[in-house]
Amino acid sequence: MPHFLMNLRHVPDDEAEEIRALFEEHGVDYYETPPSRWGISMGGFWTRDGAEAERARALLATYQQSRSDTQRAEYSRRLAAGEVPSFGQRLMRRPLTVLATLLAVALILGLSVAPFLSW
Template identity: 75%
Template structure:
């Protein structure tokens, strides 16, 4: 029976490549289903054997902790270096886009909360 290991929806290519390398390095026989074009099926990594699934999950848990730590450190480094744009910088760079997004958020909030406000 197949055992699901990891969802591939919204996974960057570098992360998927690292997971493939991790599974191959540890001799885990896996197969991959790609995400659908329309977002209906998520795609993912799978294994057939239960013992391989346990081993793979342990490796993936450790990998994901390390990746999260590394990505957070990279973000903090970029933030300290001023490479992460602030709201004001985004507004200055693309004012129409930012204003359109804010209006869309206000519209959605108004539609969601409006029925509950009785003035």
């Protein structure tokens, strides 16, 4: 029976490549299903054996913790270097996009709260 290891929806290509390399390096017998063109099926990494699935999940947990630490450190470095745009910088760079987004958020919030405010 197949054992699901990881969803590939919204996974960057570099992360998927690193996971494939990790599985290959440790000899994990896995297979991959690609996400569908229209986003109906998610795609993912799978194994056929329960014991192999547990071993792969342990490897994934270690890898994901390491990747999380690396990504957080990179974000902190970019933040300290001033490479992460602030709200004001985004507003100056793309005023229509930012204002349209704020308007959409306000509209959705208003529609969500309106039934509770009118007695």
